[in-house]
Amino acid sequence: MTKTNIWNILKKYKMLYLLLLPGILYFVVFSYLPMYGIVISFQDYKPATGLRGMLQNPEWVGLEHFTDFFNSYYFARILNNTLAIFFLKLLFGFPAPIILALLLNELKNRVYKKVAQTITYMPHFLSMVIITSLVVTLLNPTNGVIYEIIKLLGKDPVFFLADNRYIRSILVVMSVWASAGWGSILYLAAFAGINPELYENAQIEGANKIQQIIYITLPSIAFIISILLILNMGSVLNYGFEDILLLYSAPVYEKADIIDTFIYREGLLNSRYSYGAAIGLFKNAIGLVMVLLTNFLAKKLGNEGIW
Amino acid sequence: MKKSIKVMSLLLALCFVVTLAACGANSDGKNASQTTSAAQGSSDATTAPAANEPVKLTYLMEDWGTIKGSADEKLVLERIKEETGVELIPIAIPSEGYDDKVNLKFAAGEDFDLYREANAGSGKPWKVNERYADGLIKSLSPYIDEYGPLFKDETVMPKDFLASATIDNNIVGMPYGQALGSKYVITVRKDWLNKLGLSEPATIEEYQAFLEKVKETDLNGNGQMDEVPLYTGGWVNGPQWKEIFLVHGGNDWIDENGGYNAAILDPNYKLMLKTLQDWYKKGLIWKEAYTAQPEQAREMSAKNLVASYGFWWSEPEYAAMNFRASVPEVENVVILPKGPGLNKKLQEKRPFGLLLVTSKCKNPEKAVALMNWALTTDGANTLTYGIEGVHWQYGDVEKKSVNLMGVVNNDASKAKYYAQYALFGGLPNIPFVNNIFNYYYSAVVKTVNSFPQEEFLGKDFVYNDANWESKKYINDMETLIKENEQKIIMGQTSADEWDNVIKKWREIGGDIFLKEKGQAYKELSAKAGAK
Numbered sequence: 121m122t123k124t125n126i127w128n129i130l131k132k133y134k135m136l137y138l139l140l141l142p143g144i145l146y147f148v149v150f151s152y153l154p155m156y157g158i159v160i161s162f163q164d165y166k167p168a169t170g171l172r173g174m175l176q177n178p179e180w181v182g183l184e185h186f187t188d189f190f191n192s193y194y195f196a197r198i199l200n201n202t203l204a205i206f207f208l209k210l211l212f213g214f215p216a217p218i219i220l221a222l223l224l225n226e227l228k229n230r231v232y233k234k235v236a237q238t239i240t241y242m243p244h245f246l247s248m249v250i251i252t253s254l255v256v257t258l259l260n261p262t263n264g265v266i267y268e269i270i271k272l273l274g275k276d277p278v279f280f281l282a283d284n285r286y287i288r289s290i291l292v293v294m295s296v297w298a299s300a301g302w303g304s305i306l307y308l309a310a311f312a313g314i315n316p317e318l319y320e321n322a323q324i325e326g327a328n329k330i331q332q333i334i335y336i337t338l339p340s341i342a343f344i345i346s347i348l349l350i351l352n353m354g355s356v357l358n359y360g361f362e363d364i365l366l367l368y369s370a371p372v373y374e375k376a377d378i379i380d381t382f383i384y385r386e387g388l389l390n391s392r393y394s395y396g397a398a399i400g401l402f403k404n405a406i407g408l409v410m411v412l413l414t415n416f417l418a419k420k421l422g423n424e425g426i427w
Numbered sequence: 428m429k430k431s432i433k434v435m436s437l438l439l440a441l442c443f444v445v446t447l448a449a450c451g452a453n454s455d456g457k458n459a460s461q462t463t464s465a466a467q468g469s470s471d472a473t474t475a476p477a478a479n480e481p482v483k484l485t486y487l488m489e490d491w492g493t494i495k496g497s498a499d500e501k502l503v504l505e506r507i508k509e510e511t512g513v514e515l516i517p518i519a520i521p522s523e524g525y526d527d528k529v530n531l532k533f534a535a536g537e538d539f540d541l542y543r544e545a546n547a548g549s550g551k552p553w554k555v556n557e558r559y560a561d562g563l564i565k566s567l568s569p570y571i572d573e574y575g576p577l578f579k580d581e582t583v584m585p586k587d588f589l590a591s592a593t594i595d596n597n598i599v600g601m602p603y604g605q606a607l608g609s610k611y612v613i614t615v616r617k618d619w620l621n622k623l624g625l626s627e628p629a630t631i632e633e634y635q636a637f638l639e640k641v642k643e644t645d646l647n648g649n650g651q652m653d654e655v656p657l658y659t660g661g662w663v664n665g666p667q668w669k670e671i672f673l674v675h676g677g678n679d680w681i682d683e684n685g686g687y688n689a690a691i692l693d694p695n696y697k698l699m700l701k702t703l704q705d706w707y708k709k710g711l712i713w714k715e716a717y718t719a720q721p722e723q724a725r726e727m728s729a730k731n732l733v734a735s736y737g738f739w740w741s742e743p744e745y746a747a748m749n750f751r752a753s754v755p756e757v758e759n760v761v762i763l764p765k766g767p768g769l770n771k772k773l774q775e776k777r778p779f780g781l782l783l784v785t786s787k788c789k790n791p792e793k794a795v796a797l798m799n800w801a802l803t804t805d806g807a808n809t810l811t812y813g814i815e816g817v818h819w820q821y822g823d824v825e826k827k828s829v830n831l832m833g834v835v836n837n838d839a840s841k842a843k844y845y846a847q848y849a850l851f852g853g854l855p856n857i858p859f860v861n862n863i864f865n866y867y868y869s870a871v872v873k874t875v876n877s878f879p880q881e882e883f884l885g886k887d888f889v890y891n892d893a894n895w896e897s898k899k900y901i902n903d904m905e906t907l908i909k910e911n912e913q914k915i916i917m918g919q920t921s922a923d924e925w926d927n928v929i930k931k932w933r934e935i936g937g938d939i940f941l942k943e944k945g946q947a948y949k950e951l952s953a954k955a956g957a958k
Contacts, residue, residue, distance in 0.1 A: 135433045166561040167533045193903040193935045253720060261714045281718045282917055369717045370913040373906065386902040388527060391557065393534050395899075 161185060161398035185398035194382065202378040205288055205364070206356050213296045214352065217303030218345070222333055224304065225311045237308070240301030248298075252366040255294055256281065287372040291363060306348075310341045346418045350426050354411040357403040379403055481514040482793045487529060487542035488848070490519035499844040502814055507848070510806065513797045517848060523721060533563055540788040544600070545780040555781055559594050560893040565784045565791050566597035574795040577802040584802065588778050590887050600781035601798040608774035609875055611666040614736045614743045617758040619646045631671060631702075631766040634735075638711040641734040647754075656711040658733040660724060660742065663716050663916050664703055666773060667737050672699035676769030679884045679944075687945030689937075691908060692929065695768055700915045701922040708918050717913055731757070740875075744867045748840070751863070759867065761874040771881040807857045813844035822861045829858050837862035888951040895943045900936025907932055 130137060157174070164179045173179075189195060220240060227233040243251065258265050261279040270277050280286045314337065322332045338345075361380035368376040379399060387396020415425035488494065494517065507515050518539065520528045529542055544555045558564045567575065577583045578598065592602040615637065620627065623644065628634035638656035646654055659665065669677025673693040680688050690696075706712050713727070727733075728742065729749035736743045736759070743759035751757055763770065784794045800806035812819040812829055822828035831842040837860050839845040845860075859865040892898055911928040914920040929937075 138437070139435065167536055167563065170536050188899050193900075193931075194906060253723075256718065256720060256723065279714065279718075279917075282919075284919075366720075370906075370910045371717060371917055371919060373910045377906075382902075385906070388530050388534075390902055391530055391533075391554065392899075 158397065158401055160394045161401045163394055165394045165397075167393065181394075185395045186402065188395065189399050189402065194377070197374070198377055198379050198382050201375060202357050202380075205291060205360065205376070205378060208288055208292045209295050209360065210352060212292050213299060214349065216296045216300040218307055218341075220300050221304035221307035221311065222337065224308060225337075226329070237301070237304075241305065242301070243298045244302035246298070248362040248366060251294060251298055252363060255290065255367065259290070281367065282369060282371040284372050284375040287368065287376045291360070291367065291376065294363060294367075295360060306344065307341055310344050311337065314340045347426060350411060350414045350418055353414040354407045356410045357406050481508045481512050482790045483514045483516055484540040484788070484790065484794055484797065485516045485518055485538070487525075487532065487539050488517040488519050489522045489525045489543060491522050493845065494519040494847050497843070499813060499818065500847050502817065503809060503844060503848055506809055506814060507797070507800075510809075511793070511797045511800045513793050515797070515848065533558070538787045540785055540790075541782060541794060542785065543780050543782050555599060555783065556594060556889060556891045557893050558783075559597075559599050560891065562786055564599055565786050565788060566599055567601075567784060567791065567795050568596070568598045570792045570795040571598055574792045575799040577799050580802075587887055591778050591889065592781050594889055594891070600783040601801075602778035602781050604778035604780075608880075609666070609670075609772040610740050610775070611662075611738065612736075612740045612761045612871065612875060613667050613763065614740075614759040614761050616646075616734050617760045618754075618756045619734050622646055627760065627762055628764045631764045634762070634764040635706070635711070638706065638735060639709070642710060646734065647731045653732060654734055655713045655727070655732045657706065657735045657737055658713050658728055658742075659716050659736075660738045661716060661719075662738075663707075663712060664699065664912055665737060668699055668703065669693075670768065670773055671764060671766030671770055672702065672768040674768055676771055676773050676881055678769075678773055678881065681884070681945075681948075687941050687948055689941060689944075691932070697922050697925040698767065700912060700925060703916045704918055704922055707916050712916075717917070740871050741864075741868070744864050748838075748864070761871050763878045769881060771879040772875055774880050774882055804857070807849075810849045811846050811857055812860070813842075818842065818844045821858070827858050828861045830861055839864065885948050885951065887955070888948065890944070890947050890951070892943075892947075895940075897936050897940035897943050900939065904932055904936050904940065907935065 159178070160174060162180060162182060162185075163174070164181050166173055224233055224237055224240075227236065259267070259280045261267055261277060261281075266280070267277045278286070280290060318336050319332055322336055327335065357379055361378070361384075364376055364378055365381055365384065368381065383396045383399050386392050387399070411426075415427065419425045494500070504515055504517075507513060526545070529544075532539060544558070555564065559566075567578075571578050578589065578601070584602070588602040588604060589598065592598055592600045613634075615627065615634075617627070619641065620637065623637070623640050623646075625633075625637055625640070628637050641654050641656040643652070644654070645652055666677050669690065673690065673695045675690065675693050677690050677693075679690055682688055703712065707714075713733075715723070715727075719727070725746075728746040731750040731754055733743075733746065740761070747754075747757045747759065763772065782798060784791050788794055801810055808815065808819075808829075812831070815821075817832070819829045819831050822830045831837050831839065831845065834842050839860055839862065859869065897904075907928065911920065911924065915922050915925065
C-alpha cells in the first residue's frame with residue numbers, strides 16, 4: 121500500500137478515523153506510553169530516585185527478579201492456583217452467560233423476561249467488597265444461613281471459607297453469580313439478529329427446541345463466542361484478584377494464593393516494586409502468548425479470530 | 428447518515444478531550460492541580476513563600492473515622508498556623524489501609540511532606556530504615572538545634588525514644604509512644620467472673636476453666652448460649668500467649684553457642700500452638716478469627732458476647748462502650764495467668780511510631796518547628812484536645828486531667844474535637860480526659876506495669892536490612908509460618924507438623940536470616956558497648 125493510498129484512505133474515511141481516535145488515544149496514553157515503566161523489572165528501582173533512577177542512572181540487575189520469582193518456594197503453588205482458578209472460572213463462567221441467554225431467549229412472557237434479566241444482571245453493579253461480605257455472612261460458621269441449613273439436615277457444620285476443599289468452588293460460584301447476567305446481554309443482543317425464518321423452517325423440518333439451539337442459535341453466535349474466548353484467554357494470569365484478596369486467608373493459601381496476591385504482599389506490602397513489576401511482566405507475557413495461541417487455534421478450527 | 432456520523436465522531440472526540448482533562452483527578456478525589464498547588468508551598472523550589480506567609484505542609488494523616496473537616500477542626504488548624512507558621516494540610520487516609528496507601532504514594536512518586544511510620548515491633552526492621560536508605564525521608568539533624576530544641580530535652584523526649592529515631596547518628600523523625608509498653612494483653616470480664624463465682628484466673632488452667640464455664644452458661648441473659656469465651660481478633664497467637672507459653676516469652680535469644688535464635692524456634696512453640704488448637708476445637712476461641720472482615724469482628728465484639736480478650740488493650744473497652752448503658756456493671760480487667768513459659772510482659776520500650784519528613788519537603792525546618800511545638804504542653808494539648816476554653820478545660824488544679832466541654836461523661840467520641848490532628852498520642856506529659864475509657868487505660872497501664880517485665884533482645888537496636896540477602900526470602904518465610912500456624916490452630920494440621928515447618932523455614936531462608944540478624948546484632952552490640 122503506497123503512502124498516497126494510505127493518505128487517500130484516511131481522507132476518504134476521515135470521520136470514521138476521527139470516531140476511532142479517542143479509543144486509539146486512550147490506549148496510547150494509558151497502555152502504551154506507560155510501558156516504559158517495564159524497565160524497572162530489570163532494575164533495583166528505588167521510588168526516591170524517580171525518573172532519573174529509572175532512565176538515567178538505573179541499577180540494572182538483569183533477570184535477577186525473574187529468577188528470584190521462579191526460585192521462590194511458592195512459585196509452583198501460586199502458578200498452579202492461578203491457572204486452576206482461571207480454568208475453573210472459564211469452564212463454568214464462560215458457558216453460564218450463554219446458557220442464561222438461551223434460557224431467557226426462550227421465555228415467552230416479555231414482562232417476566234425483562235424482570236428476570238434485570239435481576240440476573242444486578243449483581244454486576246455490586247462492588248466486590250459487598251459481594252464478598254454477603255458470601256462471608258452466608259457462610260458464617262456460627263450463624264450463617266448455610267450453616268443453619270446444614271445443622272437442620274443433621275450434618276456437622278463446615279467452615280467453608282477456611283477449608284481448602286471448598287474455597288475454589290466458592291470463588292467460582294461467586295464469580296459466575298456476579299457476572300453471568302451481565303455477560304448474557306451480549307448474547308441476547310446477538311440472538312435478536314438471528315433470522316426468525318430459520319427457526320420456522322427448522323420447526324417445519326421437525327427440529328425440537330434443543331436441536332434448534334444446537335443447529336441454529338449456537339452457530340449464529342459462534343463468532344462472538346470465539347472472540348470472547350480469545351479475549352478471556354489473554355487474562356489467564358490476571359483473572360480475579362479482588363475477590364480472592366477479600367475472601368482468602370492463610371488457612372486456604374494452599375488453594376487460593378495466586379500470583380496477584382503474591383505480588384500484593386511482596387511488591388506492595390514489602391515495597392519490592394521492581395520484583396512486583398517483574399512478576400507482572402511475566403504474567404502479561406504469558407497472557408500475550410495465550411491470546412496469540414487461542415487466536416491461531418480459533419482460525420484453525422474454522423472460526424474467525426480477532427485478526 | 429454521513430452527517431450524523433460526522434456529528435457523532437466530533438462529539439466523541441470532544442468527550443474524550445474533556446475526559447482526559449478530567450482524568451487529572453487523583454484517587455483521593457482531589458483534583459491533581461489542587462493537590463499540586465496545595466503541596467506547592469512545600470514542593471516548588473521556585474515559588475518560595477513570602478516572608479510571614481504560612482508554609483504549607485501536607486500530612487498523610489491516619490483517620491480513625493473521626494476527621495470530618497468541621498469548623499472545630501479548622502479552629503485547631505488555624506491555631507497551628509498562628510503558633511508555628513505552618514498551614515497544615517491533612518490528607519485523611521483510613522487507618523486500616525494506611526500503610527498500604529503510603530507505600531503506593533511513595534511508589535507513585537507523589538508529593539507529600541509528613542507521614543507516620545508505625546513500629547514494626549522489636550526485632551523487626553523498621554521500614555523507616557529502608558526508606559532512609561532509599562532517600563525517601565530527610566534527616567532532621569541539621570534543623571534540630573535551631574528549630575527543635577525540645578528533641579534534646581530528656582524530660583520531654585526520653586533518650587531511648589530518640590535513639591529509636593536515629594539512624595547512623597541522624598535523627599530521622601519524631602518518635603511518639605504510649606506509656607503502655609506491652610499492648611497485647613489478656614482481659615477477662617470481672618462481672619462475669621463474679622456471676623460464675625470465680626476469682627481472677629491466676630494460672631492458665633484456671634483461665635481455661637473460666638473459658639469452658641463461659642461456653643456453657645448464658646451470662647448475658649439473652650436466653651441463648653451465644654457467648655464467645657475468647658476473642659483474639661485476627662491474630663490468634665499474639666504476643667500475650669507467647670509471654671506465658673514460650674520459654675523466652677516471644678523474645679529472640681542468643682544460645683549457649685552464641686547463635687542468634689528467632690522466637691519461632693522457642694522450645695515451647697509447639698505446646699502453645701497445641702493449646703490454642705485445643706481451645707479452638709472446643710469452641711473457646713471465636714471461630715471466625717481468621718476470616719471475618721474487621722467490621723464484622725467489631726460488630727460481634729460490640730454485642731456483649733465476649734468473656735475474654737487476648738488482643739489489643741483498648742479493644743474490650745471500645746466494645747463495652749456500645750453496651751455499657753444497658754450493662755453498667757461491665758468491667759474488664761487485665762490478667763497474666765501463669766503458664767509454662769516466661770510469664771513476663773515483654774515491654775516494647777521503642778516508640779509506637781515515628782512522624783517523618785519526606786525528601787520532597789522543601790521546608791523541613793518548618794516541619795521540625797511544628798514537631799517542636801507539638802512537644803510543648805500547649806502544643807500537645809491543642810493537638811489532642813483542641814482549643815482551651817472552647818473544646819476543653821482543665822479538670823483539676825494540678826492540671827492532670829481535662830474535661831471535654833459540652834460532652835456528657837467526657838465521651839471523646841462525641842467531642843467536637845478530639846485528637847483529630849494529634850501528631851502523636853500518649854506522651855507522658857499530657858493530662859488525661861476524665862472518662863471511663865481513660866480510667867480503664869490508667870488501670871491497664873498500672874496493672875501491666877506491675878507484672879514482671881522483660882525487655883526485647885536488642886531493644887534499642889535499629890537493624891538496617893536494606894542489603895540483606897534474606898530479604899528476598901522474607902515473604903516466603905512469613906507465608907510459611909503464618910499459613911501453618913493458622914492451619915494448626917484451626918485443627919487442619921497436627922501440631923507435630925511444626926517441626927517440619929521449622930525445618931522448611933530454615934531451608935527457604937531462615938538460616939540465612941538468622942546468620943545476618945545475628946551478625947547485625949553482634950555489630951550493634953559492639954557499637955553499643957563501645958559507647
